[in-house]
Amino acid sequence: MTITITAFERSPDGGKGLARDTRVRWALEEAGLPYEVRLVSFKAMKESAHLALHPFGQIPTYEEGGLVLFETGSIVLHIAQHHAGLLPAETQARARAITWMFAALNTVEPPILEFANARLLESDRPWSKERLPLVVDRVRARLKQLAARLGDAGWLDGAFSAGDLMMVSVLLRLRPSGILDEFPTLAAYVARGETRPAYRRAFAAQLAVNTGKAPD
Amino acid sequence: MTITITAFERSPDGGKGLARDTRVRWALEEAGLPYEVRLVSFKAMKESAHLALHPFGQIPTYEEGGLVLFETGSIVLHIAQHHAGLLPAETQARARAITWMFAALNTVEPPILEFANARLLESDRPWSKERLPLVVDRVRARLKQLAARLGDAGWLDGAFSAGDLMMVSVLLRLRPSGILDEFPTLAAYVARGETRPAYRRAFAAQLAVNTGKAPD
Numbered sequence: 001m002t003i004t005i006t007a008f009e010r011s012p013d014g015g016k017g018l019a020r021d022t023r024v025r026w027a028l029e030e031a032g033l034p035y036e037v038r039l040v041s042f043k044a045m046k047e048s049a050h051l052a053l054h055p056f057g058q059i060p061t062y063e064e065g066g067l068v069l070f071e072t073g074s075i076v077l078h079i080a081q082h083h084a085g086l087l088p089a090e091t092q093a094r095a096r097a098i099t100w101m102f103a104a105l106n107t108v109e110p111p112i113l114e115f116a117n118a119r120l121l122e123s124d125r126p127w128s129k130e131r132l133p134l135v136v137d138r139v140r141a142r143l144k145q146l147a148a149r150l151g152d153a154g155w156l157d158g159a160f161s162a163g164d165l166m167m168v169s170v171l172l173r174l175r176p177s178g179i180l181d182e183f184p185t186l187a188a189y190v191a192r193g194e195t196r197p198a199y200r201r202a203f204a205a206q207l208a209v210n211t212g213k214a215p216d
Numbered sequence: 217m218t219i220t221i222t223a224f225e226r227s228p229d230g231g232k233g234l235a236r237d238t239r240v241r242w243a244l245e246e247a248g249l250p251y252e253v254r255l256v257s258f259k260a261m262k263e264s265a266h267l268a269l270h271p272f273g274q275i276p277t278y279e280e281g282g283l284v285l286f287e288t289g290s291i292v293l294h295i296a297q298h299h300a301g302l303l304p305a306e307t308q309a310r311a312r313a314i315t316w317m318f319a320a321l322n323t324v325e326p327p328i329l330e331f332a333n334a335r336l337l338e339s340d341r342p343w344s345k346e347r348l349p350l351v352v353d354r355v356r357a358r359l360k361q362l363a364a365r366l367g368d369a370g371w372l373d374g375a376f377s378a379g380d381l382m383m384v385s386v387l388l389r390l391r392p393s394g395i396l397d398e399f400p401t402l403a404a405y406v407a408r409g410e411t412r413p414a415y416r417r418a419f420a421a422q423l424a425v426n427t428g429k430a431p432d
Contacts, residue, residue, distance in 0.1 A: 127343030
């Protein structure tokens with residue numbers, strides 16, 4: 001059954017891998033699944049045909065036969081539950097890996113989203129300069145706790161899992177700010193994710209869309 | 217196997233059901249599972265014994281035999297996957313219900329968390345009054361999309377599911393602000409969740425902790 005995902009026709013990051021389709025591409029590559037991509041313009045994302053797939057008018061979506069999913073967490077979990085390579089087989093380890101997916105999306109990412117909003121939506125506001133350090137401190141508080149748990153381990157709980165895929169993807173959003181580099185073990189953790197062949201293929205594929213060049 | 221969750225010794229909301237243990241209690245009640253509760257003080261939440269269970273020093277946690285989970289999304293999903301009452305049996309419907317769990321936690325809740333931060337952490341800042349409407353508009357944008365998808369349906373996708381449990385729980389955080397009431401179909405959706413017997417039992421149980429009275 002053909003898998004089709006959607007991605008930005010032109011990503012706001014110009015192909016730095018920060019658009020959320022990269023998370024899904026990465027999961028598909030880890031699972032060794034071929035997929036097709038349908039590019040969507042900003043205008044089309046807000047129109048009814050796309051809203052029927054994704055009620056919040058975003059990318060990515062996931063189509064497989066009659067199944068339509070949105071939300072990267074849900075899509076990655078679906079792939080991970082039906083194919084090897086992203087979740088441990090043992091029941092308890094599996095539940096813990098899924099816990100890290102939720103931790104990435106509901107505990108670590110929200111302050112990062114707030115930081116992104118402060119920079120993208122409020123940078124021209126009179127409070128921007130004074131407020132930004134407060135927002136950054138909320139991000140740091142989470143990273144400090146995450147670094148304490150990771151310790152000197154390679155991945156969050158045993159072997160690489162969908163939990164790591166999601167946490168690395170969330171943390172990657174911070175790299176341009178320099179905040180990630182304040183936490184060397186987390187920066188190394190993210191770099192470890194980026195060196196995985198599946199991540200490299202996913203990154204190259206999304207970059208190719210945004211530069212108009214085919215991946216090497 | 218005994219299930220033990222953690223909850224605030226004294227919830228910041230005084231028992232209005234907004235602490236996250238209510239989400240887990242609700243799921244356990246829908247599944248008809250007995251559970252025990254261990255109360256944790258704010259001080260103990262930041263100490264090593266609790267951090268070993270929950271790296272971000274929060275509640276709730278979930279213990280069942282040797283399994284330890286944190287993150288309400290993960291805990292509710294774990295309960296839903298192993299017991300009837302929270303997810304459809306059919307594979308595609310099940311994946312869609314899980315999608316709504318992630319949508320609640322990673323698309324609808326982040327702007328609500330930002331709104332909570334603006335009110336709780338920045339209300340004494342000089343920008344507070346001017347900034348708050350911007351933050352509220354981000355919440356409204358999501359609610360508008362959610363209301364458009366829900367339409368006049370009772371639940372988000374067919375029968376009540378863990379996706380509705382999580383979405384209702386997330387939206388409940390908005391009730392005190394009055395924003396929810398700007399969207400009558402969403403307010404009715406939340407009220408529908410609150411009238412479920414399982415929700416009522418969960419609410420009564422967390423209230424009893426915070427008032428020191430046993431549930432009726």
